[in-house]
Amino acid sequence: MKMVTAIIKPFKLDEVREALSAMDVQGITVTEVKGFGRQKGHTELYRGAEYVVDFLPKIKLEAAIKDDQLDRVLEAIEKAAQTGKIGDGKIFVSDLEQVIRIRTGEVGPEAL
Amino acid sequence: MKKVLASFMLLAVLFGAVSPSFAEEAAPVAEAVMATTEAPAAEAAPAPVPDKGDTTWMMLSTLLVILMIVPGLSLFYGGLVRAKNMLSVLSQVFGIFALISILWVVYGYSLAFGDGGSMNWAIGDLSKMFLAGMTGDSTAATFTDGVVIPEFTFVAFQLTFAAITTALIIGGFAERIKFGSLMVFSALWFTFSYLPIAHMVWATGGYLFEKGALDFAGGTVVHINAGIAALVGAIVIGKRIGYGKEPMAPHNLPMTMIGASLLWVGWFGFNAGSNLEATGGAALAFLNTIVATGAAALSWMGAEKVLRGKASMLGIASGAVAGLVAVTPAAGLVGPMGAIVLGLIVGPVCLWAVSGLKKSLGYDDSLDVFGIHAIGGIVGAIGTGIFVSPALGGVGIDGYEMGAQVITQATGVLITIVWSGVVAFICFKLVDMVMGLRVSEEDEREGLDTATHGERAYNV
Numbered sequence: 001m002k003m004v005t006a007i008i009k010p011f012k013l014d015e016v017r018e019a020l021s022a023m024d025v026q027g028i029t030v031t032e033v034k035g036f037g038r039q040k041g042h043t044e045l046y047r048g049a050e051y052v053v054d055f056l057p058k059i060k061l062e063a064a065i066k067d068d069q070l071d072r073v074l075e076a077i078e079k080a081a082q083t084g085k086i087g088d089g090k091i092f093v094s095d096l097e098q099v100i101r102i103r104t105g106e107v108g109p110e111a112l
Numbered sequence: 113m114k115k116v117l118a119s120f121m122l123l124a125v126l127f128g129a130v131s132p133s134f135a136e137e138a139a140p141v142a143e144a145v146m147a148t149t150e151a152p153a154a155e156a157a158p159a160p161v162p163d164k165g166d167t168t169w170m171m172l173s174t175l176l177v178i179l180m181i182v183p184g185l186s187l188f189y190g191g192l193v194r195a196k197n198m199l200s201v202l203s204q205v206f207g208i209f210a211l212i213s214i215l216w217v218v219y220g221y222s223l224a225f226g227d228g229g230s231m232n233w234a235i236g237d238l239s240k241m242f243l244a245g246m247t248g249d250s251t252a253a254t255f256t257d258g259v260v261i262p263e264f265t266f267v268a269f270q271l272t273f274a275a276i277t278t279a280l281i282i283g284g285f286a287e288r289i290k291f292g293s294l295m296v297f298s299a300l301w302f303t304f305s306y307l308p309i310a311h312m313v314w315a316t317g318g319y320l321f322e323k324g325a326l327d328f329a330g331g332t333v334v335h336i337n338a339g340i341a342a343l344v345g346a347i348v349i350g351k352r353i354g355y356g357k358e359p360m361a362p363h364n365l366p367m368t369m370i371g372a373s374l375l376w377v378g379w380f381g382f383n384a385g386s387n388l389e390a391t392g393g394a395a396l397a398f399l400n401t402i403v404a405t406g407a408a409a410l411s412w413m414g415a416e417k418v419l420r421g422k423a424s425m426l427g428i429a430s431g432a433v434a435g436l437v438a439v440t441p442a443a444g445l446v447g448p449m450g451a452i453v454l455g456l457i458v459g460p461v462c463l464w465a466v467s468g469l470k471k472s473l474g475y476d477d478s479l480d481v482f483g484i485h486a487i488g489g490i491v492g493a494i495g496t497g498i499f500v501s502p503a504l505g506g507v508g509i510d511g512y513e514m515g516a517q518v519i520t521q522a523t524g525v526l527i528t529i530v531w532s533g534v535v536a537f538i539c540f541k542l543v544d545m546v547m548g549l550r551v552s553e554e555d556e557r558e559g560l561d562t563a564t565h566g567e568r569a570y571n572v
Contacts, residue, residue, distance in 0.1 A: 044361060045420060045422070045424065046361055046362055046424075046426055047426060047427070047430060047463075047466045047467060047480060047483075048466050048467030048468070048470050048471055049360065049361075051359040051361055053359075
């Protein structure tokens with residue numbers, strides 16, 4: 001099993017969700033986050049006071065999937081979240097040791 | 113608790129100094145009330161009777177100025193602070209309005225508009241303390257001979273001016289002052305700065321009134337007076353922790369926009385109401401209150417675009433307020449075209465004051481009371497001396513000569529700056545010694561809403 005974590009532009013969330021549901025991904029977790037990467041921040045000016053805003057709002061999306069889904073999931077996220085401009089985000093993949101469905105007690109791939 | 117008690121006693125002593133014989137005052141007051149309740153039957157006929165239209169207009173104007181304060185100024189200021197200090201600003205404005213409204217009828221009105229005898233150049237007397245002798249039949253003079261309005265209406269209208277002036281000051285040191293200390297300071301400053309300046313500028317026999325200084329609706333009395341006190345406060349209390357290092361961006365600019373809009377709407381009562389009658393003079397002040405504001409919003413917006421590349425909403429709203437401030441002393445005295453020029457000038461001047469000037473002098477006037485109200489007020493006061501000229505479309509005054517009038521206007525500005533500055537400095541220092549002005553570092557970091565008021569603005 002794999003854990004896929006993607007940082008994407010907030011307005012791309014719906015497209016990514018649609019692409020993932022279309023391919024049998026059973027659930028995702030979404031968090032509003034802030035961070036910095038290669039995309040520069042911007043400055044805000046209030047009367048005389050200037051503030052540099054380094055952290056930009058992004059969406060963090062997490063999905064636990066079966067090993068054989070990985071390539072298709074990565075491709076789907078990449079395609080749906082891409083604008084071609086700086087700041088599109090990143091996808092991180094890690095091994096997932098165990099999954100438990102709390103309601104039934106199922107474990108492993110059955111629980112996904 | 114002891115400290116609070118001590119400062120109230122201090123307050124009582126100071127009031128005692130103004131009124132050497134509180135007890136003696138009380139007896140004639142009672143007699144005076146009795147006398148006037150019997151009087152109307154005997155001599156009703158010759159006295160001028162208030163016009164219903166004028167009375168209605170003045171009560172409406174009073175309401176409009178209240179609209180400027182409790183929702184207007186509160187939201188304008190509230191949106192500009194950080195979320196953790198929102199309620200502190202709302203409490204301060206509301207609390208000051210409540211406090212001054214009581215002090216005004218207890219002794220403020222009498223000291224501001226009474227006849228002070230040998231001291232009349234600076235201050236009135238205490239003969240109308242507790243509004244002694246005033247009934248629904250009492251009248252106050254207007255600018256036209258033989259035209260009067262109910263004195264209760266005049267008292268209420270002027271009450272709102274005293275309240276907004278004192279409330280304006282809090283912007284200078286928002287986000288770091290002790291609530292109780294601010295209340296005591298407000299009472300002191302109102303007594304020793306607002307009342308004398310209002311008397312000098314607006315009351316018969318007042319020094320600047322007799323000198324011919326023009327201040328239609330309170331450029332010196334309200335805006336320069338409050339702006340200087342705010343600057344002194346910002347300097348005495350010191351900068352906010354993290355000023356210039358941590359971001360202190362406004363937490364809700366839409367609220368600031370709503371507040372600025374309520375200020376603008378309310379300002380029609382402030383400016384056109386200062387005409388005291390529903391006449392062409394009020395109509396002129398009304399129109400000027402639209403066009404000067406529009407011009408200043410445009411000129412600030414334009415200056416920002418040119419100097420910084422972007423026009424901001426806060427800039428447009430700030431420009432509008434600067435325009436309102438500048439047209440305050442001029443409202444019923446200059447022509448609409450003069451008001452537009454005044455507005456066009458004040459926008460960029462105040463933009464410079466809140467950015468360049470503020471940065472170079474290094475003080476932390478949190479909400480730019482000095483930069484907008486004092487500087488805008490000075491532009492307005494001097495500008496009134498120029499644009500009142502009939503040659504420039506103004507209404508003109510008897511024996512007008514531009515140079516002399518500008519000098520008179522500047523004298524008014526200078527007296528107000530020195531008087532308010534000195535009084536504010538002494539009052540701040542006094543309160544600081546007795547009860548402390550500034551909250552603890554821990555409270556300041558936590559935010560005044562929870563630390564001082566025990567509540568949070570946004571529970572989401």
